[in-house]
Amino acid sequence: MLDANLKTQLKAYLEKVTQPFEIVASLDDGDKSKELLGLLQDIVGLTDKITLKTDGNDARRPSFSLNRPGADISLRFAGIPMGHEFTSLVLALLQVGGHPSKLEADKIEQIKAIEGEYNFETYFSLSCQNCPDVVQALNLMAVLNPNIRHVAIDGALFQDEVEKREVMAVPSLYLNGELFGQGRMDVDQILAKLDTNSSARDAEKLNAKEAFDVLVVGGGPAGAAAAIYAARKGIRTGVAAERFGGQVLDTMAIENFISVKETEGPKLARALEEHTKEYDVDIMNLQRAAKLIPASEAGKLHEVEFASGATLKAKTIILATGARWREMNVPGEQEYRNKGVAYCPHCDGPLFKGKRVAVIGGGNSGVEAAIDLAGIVSHVTLIEYDSQLRADEVLQRKLRSLPNVNVITSALTSEVKGDGKKVTGLTYKDRNSDEFHSVELEGIFVQIGLLPNSEWLKGSVELSPRGEIVVDAKGQTSLPGVFAAGDVTTVPYKQIVIAMGEGSKASLAAFDHLIRTSAPA
Template identity: 65%
Template structure:
């Protein structure tokens, strides 16, 4: 089942097992079960600490549980955990076998302290780069806390379940039979949703922190670069991020970051955080800023109030809150989000195999999405508001060569229609003739650019008409001691490499600001004589 390279890697990892584990499989006569049996035989063959039991009677076939020796419960994988999920499989094997997870002890303690009955089902696709974080988080929770049960379901194998439960985006998580959440979630986010007192405790921790020399709000490439450059000056640095890595986490391939030939978004985001932590920066994840309070006097402290009520203080602040996907803002978009309206073709495209889809947006993202989908779905209709596609010529040429793609320019999307809780069409108006058209379809992918995450700053500092933070050539805002960098600013060209450079620049500017502040008065000397 596994090729020689994967077997060698698996054997190396399984050498880290500290205690015996057992794979309990529920199989039938299907081809999928035969594939799973081959995978399980390969796993058992690389370590004498792993045994296989094929007497499982779970209703989902094929599936298998990873359990400690002498136990029957653990993480269950329904369908083959390959592709992006092979790492999730390896980690589940290691954690069940006693290898410690690379998770903060505070998070481990929070998982173990959860009290209740938590039966999770997480649907994923093997091409989804957002799914592994959720799969690994829920797997770890089931391994650490016997009150948590996790089943990881590969949607392609259990297509009827996907249809019956109207799952049109992954990852999709159910808790005790009810929808719990969709999209990328970290283990900290999941635990916080289950632990109702977490916010109050976190606010108290933030309030107790001493003032930083530099506080960075946002943990994308701009924020990470700012943190590294500031920390290397030997000053006290903190990063408060809603999600470390920002929108990089939702990027599939990165091929234009100088010196890195090719990587993917989640891997790049993990590397950003690792480097920031290397410099002993105080990283505060899952922190959403709600209010900026400027200093009341020259050289005073700037304050940032968080959504949980906590307040952080600093001598200078760098805002790097990034941007998010722009909504098309037509009737039906919010109503059918995750029910046919999607924003990640790489994650959700496989769920529309053999179906009709549309892509809204003719820039690079939209055209790339249409090309990607064309290899999976029955037909793609691309809708572009302008009179021509704005993507690179090579992409447009590729798109036009595909037989199952229709392109409409000068087309204004007016409505996403649906019935029985699911998308069934898209309406657009021809901007030249004024004629209305209805395209019958099952999925709509919105790819029309970004909007800066700056709503919380309105009335506090200067924003452009597009909501971007207005900065000068050195990253200064119009508020003393407050700087900004990255996609949330007026700096043109929203690219990772540009955001990182702007973050470094803002950190140097913040340091320059700090060293020009009046020195604190020395403590009074008292003679011992």
């Protein structure tokens, strides 16, 4: 099951296991059970700390649990955790085997203190880059607290279960049989939902912080670069972000990041956070900016208010709040979001195996999505507003070679249709004839570009007609001491490498501003 190179790497990891435990597999006569058995046999063959039993009686087959004698741990994988979930498996093996987590001590204590009964189920797909965060967070919580149980379920392998529960987006989390959440969630976000008082406590801590020399709002590539450059100057630096990594977390393959031939968004996001933590940077997650209060002549400190109720002060601010997926804004879109309307083909595509889907958008993202989905679904209809596709010619050639793809241009999507529970089709208007047409399908993947996260800045800094923050060559906004960088600005070409350069430049400009404004007359 595992190749020689992977076995060598896994063997080195398993040397960190300090406490013996057992894997208990529930199998049947199917090919997937044989495949899982091969994987588990490879694992136990690499260490004498893990034993394998095949007499499990779980209803989901194939599946397996990780059990440590003398410890009440309920942690199970239903399916074969390869692809993006292989890292989740390795971490689970280490943590059940006694290897300590890198999670902050106060978070560990907060998890251990949770009382009650929490039975979590997470539906994932092996191609989903967002799912491992959820699986790994809940696995760790199950290891730390016996009140928390978790089973991670491969939705593509348990299709009957997925259809019965009408799961149409991953990751989907269920708690005690009820939907708990959908989309990427880490330990902090899950704790915030379980411990409703935690956000208020965190807000109090933030309100008590001293003013920063540089406060970066946003934790994507631009924000991380800005924080690192500021911290290297030896000045007090903070990063307040809704989620560290930003839009990169939702990016699959990255092949144009100079000097790195290829990587994946979540992997790059982890590297950005680890690099930032190498410096004296105060990282504050789960903080969504709500208002910018410019410095007055008396105070000379800018302030940022957050949705949590916290307020942070700083001498200079770097705005790096990035962008988000643009929505169609048509009837039915919000009603059927995660019920057939999706924005991540890599994550949710496997849930539509053998079904009919549409892709909205004919740029590179839309055409790439159509190409990927064509290998999974029965048929793809690509709908483009313009009279021609805007994607690179090499992508268009590949698209035209696929027999199960239909392209419709000069089309305006006007409505998402559904039966109250899930998507059943869409309506579009032919822009040449003004006639309306209907397409029957089960899924719609929206790929029509990005919107800047700048609504909260209206009235405080100058914005372009498209909502982007207007900046000069140094990243300076219309407010002295407030800078901006990345996809939220007017700088053209929204690319990771450009965002990093702009973040670094804005940070250097902020430092220059600090020197000049603090110099004696």
